[in-house]
Amino acid sequence: MENRFVLQFEAQEEMLLREAIALWGISKRALTAIKFGGGDILVNGVRRNVRHVVVVGDIITIVFPLEEASEGLVPQHGKLNIVYEDEAVLVIDKPAYMSTIPSREHPESSVANFVLGYLQEQGLASTVHIVTRLDRDTSGLLCIAKHRHIHHLMSASQQQGDVIRHYEAIVYGQTKSQSIIAPIGRKETSIIEREVRKDGQFAHTDVEVLEYGRLNDCIISHVRLTLHTGRTHQIRVHMAHIGHPLVGDELYGGDKRVLDRQALHCVSLTFLHPLTKKLLSFSSELPEELRNLSRFSKKLPPL
Known part of the structure; x- marks a missing residue:
């Protein structure tokens, strides 16, 4: 998971995992990328699908796919304020x-x-x-x-x-x-x-x-x-x-x-x-x- 963007939050009520994810503003497009683009969805450290039912206190971890810069954007090193x-x-x-x-x-x-x-x-x-x-x-x-x-x-x-x-x-x-x-x-x-x-x-x-x-x-x-x-x-x-x-x-x-x-x-x-x-x-x-x-x-x- 190193170097990945990761979100972690605690379930506040019993609901489907996809409903809990939506409450955190994760779009359907992003969810598709997570599921099929190299990301991961964990509940209490165990991989789950979005139909899994979470309960109060479950720790949900969203691991987003790696991002790649566009080919036209060249990294440079210089001073940023x-x-x-x-x-x-x-x-x-x-x-x-x-x-x-x-x-x-x-x-x-x-x-x-x-x-x-x-x-x-x-x-x-x-x-x-x-x-x-x-x-x-x-x-x-x-x-x-x-x-x-x-x-x-x-x-x-x-x-x-x-x-x-x-x-x-x-x-x-x-x-x-x-x-x-x-x-x-x-x-x-x-x-x-x-x-x-x-x-x-x-x-x-x-x-x-x-x-x-x-x-x-x-x-x-x-x-x-x-x-x-x-x-x-x-x-x-x-x-x-x-x-x-x-x-x-x-x-x-x-x-x-x-x-x-x-x-x-x-x-x-x-x-x-x-x-x-x-x-x-x-x-x-x-x-x-x-x-x-x-x-x-x-x-x-x-x-």
């Missing part, structure tokens, strides 16, 4: 200019490459499962599941609104605190760019103004943003849509002369742990280049 780690999840503070996953333009040195190398160093038979993803030029906190089952649980938690992310950004203009509810879809003339469009997916972003300032001859706003959905480029698209693109975000109307990446950082991440159900919360300070944009600004009165 790990904020939190346990047997189920990793929370990482990602720097700007590092992709979350490999792409055609940046096939190596992504978070996924380094995490896979890190997992292999630990001798874990698992691959990388991104829970919360950040754009290459966005910095801050992101969460990674160490196993497919954990990713399944956290994806369900995200859909229920139990994974909460807050960002801070520097945007052009004197904006105001507001909620932006506007559907987002792919721009027809681009494979990368998104836009607000009627046939897009529902998207909701809350904006809170923290301070105003000046950047050269421009008024800027330092804002805190809460994502209620997770569409691609959501914050960048929504802020550009209301006329306040992010500083440095050339794709959506910003200017790279002051900053060569979008001024966006994930400052906090809160979620229910998929196994313990304990609420975990993590924070990350703005990087120096973003703090300097605000620090040297002349404060303006709020609207």
Whole structure:
């Protein structure tokens, strides 16, 4: 069983084994993989099938099959700023200019490459499962599941609104605190760019103004943003849509002369742990280049 992902729990009442397994959020697909893909199901250390009846106090052990990384994901060894780690999840503070996953333009040195190398160093038979993803030029906190089952649980938690992310950004203009509810879809003339469009997916972003300032001859706003959905480029698209693109975000109307990446950082991440159900919360300070944009600004009165 070494190097495998294993779940162990105690039966709380008499029921079929498959019913007890379902109570722990193990999907039918995962159960099929366990049964036929090299996993195991034990009750009090004895292999049992899912029609076995468990009673109160029985110890159920689920041994998951070995996981293999996709052929295109190459393990690399490099520094990861790990904020939190346990047997189920990793929370990482990602720097700007590092992709979350490999792409055609940046096939190596992504978070996924380094995490896979890190997992292999630990001798874990698992691959990388991104829970919360950040754009290459966005910095801050992101969460990674160490196993497919954990990713399944956290994806369900995200859909229920139990994974909460807050960002801070520097945007052009004197904006105001507001909620932006506007559907987002792919721009027809681009494979990368998104836009607000009627046939897009529902998207909701809350904006809170923290301070105003000046950047050269421009008024800027330092804002805190809460994502209620997770569409691609959501914050960048929504802020550009209301006329306040992010500083440095050339794709959506910003200017790279002051900053060569979008001024966006994930400052906090809160979620229910998929196994313990304990609420975990993590924070990350703005990087120096973003703090300097605000620090040297002349404060303006709020609207």
